[in-house]
Amino acid sequence: MSSDAAADIMDGTHSALRTHGYAGLTMQDIADEAGLSTAALHYHFDCKHDLLVAFLDRLFEQFEARIAELDGDDAAERLLSLVETVLLPPTDDDPHEFRTALLEIEAQAPYDDAFRARLERFDETFTARVRSILETGVEEGTFAADVDPDEVASFVVTYVRGARTQNVAVGTPLDDSLAAFRDYVEGTLLADDGGAGE
Amino acid sequence: MSSDAAADIMDGTHSALRTHGYAGLTMQDIADEAGLSTAALHYHFDCKHDLLVAFLDRLFEQFEARIAELDGDDAAERLLSLVETVLLPPTDDDPHEFRTALLEIEAQAPYDDAFRARLERFDETFTARVRSILETGVEEGTFAADVDPDEVASFVVTYVRGARTQNVAVGTPLDDSLAAFRDYVEGTLLADDGGAGE
Structure with missing residues (x-):
């Protein structure tokens, strides 16, 4: 598939999912x-299902790229930046x-x-990213020594999924869920001295 | 509608949702x-949508009854009992x-x-129940004085929704999510002296 056609089909899928569900x-x-034309689509993909699977693969690549580089001077800021990226992507592609x-x-x-x-x-990639930030944060003294990176990573990923579901199902603003997550990080994960660097 | 027919239709809806999605x-x-017969169904409900709305209403009544009475000697135990009831109902009606x-x-x-x-x-009923348990827990000294019942209630409800979505979408066991929640309560919400009664 030419990269132009591929990009057009993937962008079209994104728009069509937004418009039609x-x-x-x-x-x-x-x-x-x-x-x-639908003939052009069928030339590249046997069926809608194959196309959607390819679309999820592209979405994953974008997600991986997006969470690779995170702003933040310490692990707490990088964790907040990661969760913000997943809840409120900076671009306009997640309405x-x-x-x-x-x-x-x-x-489904x-x-x-x-x-x-x-x-x-x-899920695995997101969880691994959170876990790695937590590990670094415990090592550098930003996070409390008793923070268990495995356990907290699962907890965080579950919470973030809940925030997205909650937003769709009952309209809870993602900003509110992000603010509550910030309080959780500050109240629960941070070392009492506020980090080794302070 | 006779209560027998009503119960049969609601039970049938429950089974049908399990079997057919x-x-x-x-x-x-x-x-x-x-x-x-479908004629009997249509006698009671104009369409599938009306029937499903009535089904959600019945589900809500059952949910309200289920969360009204909770085991537990203190607020922390009642909170865990509540979340366990929502994640892992004691009856077999939530496979x-x-x-x-x-x-x-x-x-949808x-x-x-x-x-x-x-x-x-x-959501509102569940959130209000969590908030009321948190308020009591702060008053009785089970939970730390700086626990904000409003904020923590939203956080907990979001987490629980995430656990259910996570279970459906990627198969995370509800037991694991419940155990992580228990750690959150013990590590974050409990007063440092372990409760006024100890």
Whole structure:
């Protein structure tokens, strides 16, 4: 596939998921958003499912790139920056409609091994990133010595998933969930002396 | 509607959601599970949507009854008992298939005001129950004086929703999420003297 066509199809899928959601999405919707014919889509992908799996793969690559570089002078700032990136991406590619479509896909995961595998990869990568920040933070003295990086990483990832679901299902603002997470980090994880550097 | 027919239809809806999920559910599926004709279903409910809204209302009544009485000698035990009840109900009416169907319904909420209103009521009731336990716990000295009941209640409800989504989407065991929550309560919320009664 030429990289132009690939990018058009992936961008079209993103737009179509926002406009139509996951459940009612058709190849025609995606073709319309991509400015291509359905024949062109079918030339690249056998079916909507294959296309969506490729879309999740691209989303994962973008996610990986996004969480690789984090702002922050210490581990606490990097952890907050990471969670902010996942809850409120700086670019405009994660509006409410798109988060809703992703939740629809999450609800399909038990019936769909390919979706499930992709979601697990997101989860493992996110968890590993949180864990690594926690480990560094405990070593550098930003986080309390009794913080267990494995356990807290799972807790944080679960919380972040809850914030996204909560936002879709009942409209809780992501800003509020992020503020509550900041309080959790400051009240629970930080070493009592406020970090080795102070 | 006779209470027998009502109970049969609601029980049939529960079974049908477990067996067929939400997206592909038909009145015929529900009728089959309820042991009734679709004509009998349509006599009571105009359409599948009205029936599902009534089902969510019944689910809410059961939820309210379930969280009204909680075991526990102090607020920390009652909080753990509450979260355990929501994550791992003692009865067998919340298997993985049913949690998946509920997540499908949550993902529909942005498109469906009636679903949305029901989910908000669950959320508000659960949040209010957590907040009231936290308030009592701070008063009785089980929880630290600096625990903010409003803020922690939102945090807890978000975490619990995350645990349920996580379980559906990537299979994280609810037991693990409950254990991590217990550590959070013990490490973060408890007063340093371990409670006024000790």
